[in-house]
Amino acid sequence: MALDMVDYDVKVRTAVQAFWRNREAARQRQAKSGNVDQGERSGVTAGKNMENFTALIRDIVYANGLSQAEIHQERAVLSLPGFFRPTKLWDLIVMYKGELVAAIELKSQVGPSFGNNFNNRTEEAIGTAHDFWTAYREGAFGEQIRPFVGWLILVEDAPGSRSLVQYTSPHFPVFSEFKNASYLKRYDILCQKLVKEQLYTAASVIASPREAIDNGDYILISDMTDIKTFVSSFAGHIAATAARLG
Numbered sequence: 001m002a003l004d005m006v007d008y009d010v011k012v013r014t015a016v017q018a019f020w021r022n023r024e025a026a027r028q029r030q031a032k033s034g035n036v037d038q039g040e041r042s043g044v045t046a047g048k049n050m051e052n053f054t055a056l057i058r059d060i061v062y063a064n065g066l067s068q069a070e071i072h073q074e075r076a077v078l079s080l081p082g083f084f085r086p087t088k089l090w091d092l093i094v095m096y097k098g099e100l101v102a103a104i105e106l107k108s109q110v111g112p113s114f115g116n117n118f119n120n121r122t123e124e125a126i127g128t129a130h131d132f133w134t135a136y137r138e139g140a141f142g143e144q145i146r147p148f149v150g151w152l153i154l155v156e157d158a159p160g161s162r163s164l165v166q167y168t169s170p171h172f173p174v175f176s177e178f179k180n181a182s183y184l185k186r187y188d189i190l191c192q193k194l195v196k197e198q199l200y201t202a203a204s205v206i207a208s209p210r211e212a213i214d215n216g217d218y219i220l221i222s223d224m225t226d227i228k229t230f231v232s233s234f235a236g237h238i239a240a241t242a243a244r245l246g
Helices: 008-033 051-063 114-137 183-196 227-245
Strands: 070-072 079-081 087-089 092-096 099-109 148-156 202-208
Touching: 008 051, 008 202, 008 227, 051 070, 051 092, 051 099, 051 227, 079 114, 087 114, 092 227, 099 114, 099 227, 114 148, 114 183, 148 183, 148 227, 183 202, 202 227
Parallel strands: 099 148, 148 202
Antiparallel strands: 070 092, 079 087, 092 099
16 A cells, blocks of 8 residues: 555655744744843744644544554653653654654744754754764664654854854864755755664754745755655655554
């Protein structure tokens, strides 16, 4: 049976547009109340800017054979055990018949502070995955097939994320792929390596300008980190789980 991709492009555009609209609505509410966060925090502290991406994930689960799956989005039920820490709070968890089917992180980054935020996101993504798979190896989730572990980030398409980044490494040379790489390219490299090193089943970076508030426009950086690659990998995992657990 062919995988159902659930018109993912339309849904991604809707999610991107909602992301920018939610940020702008949060900014306007705080400006009106007079309690304005510094810099870009007014948009960040709105909370559920990526919630329409969870709708895409839900549709993929239901369309590919797991209509009875439990899709957890509420904070109270998003914790999974870790190895180096007691628990980790994920952005979305899929359960079916007591088995952990998927755990997914949905992140975003807007300017102007691309540098510090990129480093923080990188360390967080790597640490989360290492902690998760060590816990899996040690039986934290019982004896089960490897779950799908996904990482998706929406990054503002702006001069600051597209300009070449300077770096210093006085003692040893950096890897060549990082030379003359913008922050968008660095995110692409990060996502590719997260998958190559089997830290995540799929990882995707989506770039979108603030003007996408009107149309949901977005661009993709490479085939390996394309949202279609993410969606097809996830849909395949769901279909395989449905066939296995029925």
